[in-house]
Amino acid sequence: MAWAEKLKLKKGLVRALTEAGFDGPTDIQQKTLSRIIGGQDVIAIGPHGCGKTTTYITGILNRFTYAADGITRVLVLVPDAESVDAVLEQFDQLNTNKSIRLVGLHAAGSTEVQMDDMAEGADIVVATPDRARAIYLKLGLNLNTVDLLVVDDADLIVKQGLQLPVNELAQSIQKGQHLVFTEVMHDKLERMISPFMRQPATIEVEEMREQAFETIDQLLYHVPNFGTKVNLLRLFMQDEDLFTKTVVFVNTRQTAEKLYKTLQTRNNSSVSLFSSWFYDYTGFDSVEAFLADDNARTLLVVNEDVGELPLQDVPFLLHFELPQDAETYLTRVKKGNEAEETEIMALTFVTDLELNGVRKIEQAIGSKIQVAELPEDLIIEKERRKTPEDAEAGNAKPDENERGAAFHEKKAKNAKTYNYSSGEKAKMTKKKKYG
Template sequence: MAWAEKLKLKKGLVRALTEAGFNGPTEIQQKTLSRIAGGQDIIAIGPNGCGKTTTYIMGALSRFTYAADGVTRVLILVPDREAVEAVIERFNQLNTNKSIRLVGLYPAPGTEAQMDDMAEGADIVVATPDRARAIYLKLGLNLNTVELLVIDDADLIVKQGLQLPVNELAASIQKGQHLVFTEVMHDKLDRMISTFMRQPATIEVEEIGEPAFDTIDQLLYHVPNFGTKLNLLRLFMQDEELFTKTIVFVNTRPTAEKLYKTLQNRNNNIVAIFSPWFFEWTGFSSVEDFMADETVRTLIVVNEDVGELPLQDVPFLLHFELPADVETYVTRVKSDAHKPDAETMALTFVTDLELNGVRKIEQATGHKIQVGDLPEDLVIEKERKKLSEEEKEAKTQTEEPERGAAFHEKKAKNSKNYNYSSGEKAKMTKKKKYG
């Protein structure tokens, strides 16, 4: 579909889009550009490569009908310096109004050069949240004139813990339109943007594509935090009949040590480390030795310490953490990497901050990963937060907590709507032949 058939864009912008190789709008552009032109707040959710960046660039450029005046009307927040430079490069590729001045703000030694850059005038500012806040506090960025606030890769901004500067900047913009672009939506992100979004339209597209190859069965368990992951792992490993042999993948040695000590204490020496770094620990130097040992059911593997492993006969591959390299995960779940009659299943534990990694895996494989219901008896760990001085003072003035009060709580949605021991276990009884 050509641009002119669906969207009312300036001829110069359409020409620049065509010259850049964008011959027509993507799905997310068809669904959002008219709403952006209408001034509505938008939450746009889509995978990498679906056209999110080009979408808000078109929306921003369309605001400048005449010569720009050097007053900041558009503020775009992105996660890091590389993203700042990439967005500015795309602007330069599509912008035909040469009076528009763009300025990039990102962490660098000192702020003087960027302050000077802003003093010369900036129509569009592309910045990391922390540096934009720093320049704003030094009176180098006037937010009173901002008409459009864009938060790109919002899930990565949350992952970096930059919610506070985002909220402070958004609160300082008196009137304006807000656009949020992200690969995934989750509770932490919703808490960040809910304070300033005004009746937003949520638009989601999924462009996974055709399956590139077959995979083994996969289940995804979405939990709130590391502590709940640990509780879920303990719960699964208590089922000796089902989880006869399991390889647990983690990203770092400290995490491997924590899991090893926890499972060993709870499960009576049924856990081992792959190529252990302490001689007193139970360990194996090969997957074959682990599979041959009838006394050990769980092998912990650190992703960074290994290459490709022979996993053909292992009943369960459990990713406690997603590997940094998507291809590492993909290689493990390809069905042709396993024996034709093997019944291997991949289980993956993720928190909100790891969901974008899941989306990248789904794009790479062409398969959506089925989400598993959490067991009814799983203990959900509460988030531990640092208290402000005022909160600490208020806390000391309240009643003493009841002795023996539990720190844990059950997840509300798990109230009798799922039973792992009957439901999920029934699905996977075929695994018992590995006992």
Template sequence: MVWFEKLKLNKQLVRSVNEAGFTNPTELQLKTLTRIVGGQDIIAIGPEGSGKTTTYVLGVLNRFNYAPEGVPRVLILVPEKEQVMAVIEQFELLNKNKSISIVGLYVAPGIEAQMDALADGADIVVATPDRARAIYLKLALNLNKVDLLVIDDADMMVKKGLQLPVVELANSIGRGQHLVFTEVMHSKLEKMLAPFMNQPAIIEIEELQEQPLQTHPQLLYNVPNFGTKLNLLNLFLYDDELFTKTVVFVNTKVNADKLYKSLYGRLRDAVAFLNPQFFDTNGFKNIEDFKAAENSRVLIVTNQNNETVDLSGIPFLIHFDLPAEKEIFMERIINQDPDNEQETLAITFATDLELSLVKKIEQASGKKIPTATLPDELVIEKEIKAKKEEADKKPAKPNADAPGAAFHEKKAANSKTYNFSSGQKAKMNNKRKH
């Protein structure tokens, strides 16, 4: 009865969810379904497994309390073909009104077959944005009567570079309801949604495990791009008084080489690789040698190296890149000896596109990672695309008075938070035995 009394679903849908084994709504469904039924625009933010797909499938089916016309009334956009099939499967599980026609559109050989399926009649279209746009431009996808647009896994749309077809399709639809579901919200996603989302209700839920894991203290620095990550790393590691021993994790050997070259100019032999590729590169075969080396402060470790590394006694762990598997990250930041007074601080650098991985880590660890404010003196690199557009607008002219490379755009309203007081530094350094 919960589905009917609290969420006002029609009786046919109530029977469907009960038969499917969904005895109680999830937190996300309790907070969003009444708004969806009421016609409100929403942005729902929740982790994987919070019931996002079932939420909008129920919201869509609840609209069809009349004989369908065979003309698209609902357009659902998902990032990949596999998700198109999964959403259609969820509709088939919950839909008892067999007169409703559902058509899937995705990139595959034979676009004509999908166009024919639309011509035969479609009430609900589930599609990847690129294929939906291609068929729309061929005048085979009729959006004139669409009054509900659903964008699922919106953060993945941005990650896959599908912003243009999403925005074009949204702007091609007349006035209607918009539902957006995502695991995380960030500036790039906000930019994609801005052209067509008008004062939506934002509903965010956190599903953290009840027993948080014992981890090292953590900080998250949300930066716009790789170049700014590199600037932040240099800014930190140039402070040899505080960052006495630091392990930096990267995903690839290419990134490891970039970090090494950037840091070597000032740190020289204080920076090294774990298991270097070349004999003439400064490095160590094992982390114990790094710990014992008085002149080495920074060790670069690639996430491709599956070797388990003993990080005990290292004051700073910096994830320049996040590993694809959250278990690798968790293994490093779990505090195996919480009674040890020697402090370890785990610092994570993440761009907007990596925040979904951060969310998965938070969900697994049972605790939020505090976000630190970027330092005042950090150089914020412009996006490569923005730099190219600016160069195209202004012809390059030699100018002796032009500012050097150090004069980049800086982020406004930043405050310095990484600089500990001298007393704090002394306290931290006294706890370290190297």
């Protein structure tokens, strides 16, 4: 068997994997399982569907070479109740040691019932960080016996603002092995796991399928927060010679209003709203009307309010925020079959918390989006760090504190030309102008 040939797994577990349809280890399993079995801390980075969950479940079940005793040895943290149920289901599918008792902890269930479940004994606990912390504080979860902590979908846990309970739980475990599984790695995630990871091996796999379709030119701008996005947009829109016509996509009307007021102040009446919901705001009911107006340079479009738009004559499509549905983005960047007079470029602004969405888009396209350098004179807004008091008060909303930050710092250089990326500004200036 492929599993037995490549990895030292129990025969019963190999049989269960094969019967479940896993004929052999995936790339991430080949690279990580031997390290996990050897007791090393591991950070595993890979796309959805590459086998991350099966990896740690296999590693956990391989540890139990004896009859389980109901003492909690393993704590698995996942983002939400649905993930708890999914992980427990896969444990049941692969577990051949029926003495192992698994318990799930999440906010969708009664705390009292879950406390009773823990009191009856639990060898493996699968939980959301907030509920695990609550049960721990009620003395229902004994972390002194835990010798393996798994943080699954760590990027989504950070996106939900659950860093504090993860850190408290991790640091309450006296000693043991730590495994982190994620689709992307970024600064916020690194800050969460660095206090408890001990000389981890970082394993990253890229399973990019064959390119599905041709896209228009794309550039990705990775910025630290919402405020810096606003500064970058404002900086770009000041270049009237280059950005003659730009459609800017956002996710909410509140964001559209904020950007409208910001750009209106700096660019007079060149900014407008698609299907304006305020009579005193400049608006257009069609992209064609926007293109025909010589005074209009920027059109703000709320993703939730529109379907497919005729964008083939717009030089710049700027995603200030990624749409909730990745298919919406893919439709906009897919290159048409017909010959187009206008060269179109898609610019996308993302923070750490949106990188997960970028990876899903790249998987769907079958190619990476080019990352552009930030302009040298871009003002970088500072983030206000969340305190434990904020988290306790329930203020753990992603990126909320980034909006309107009061402090900022400027890059050392103050060049008057934009460093879009090597050669990109020259390419941009070739776009057909409508202003």
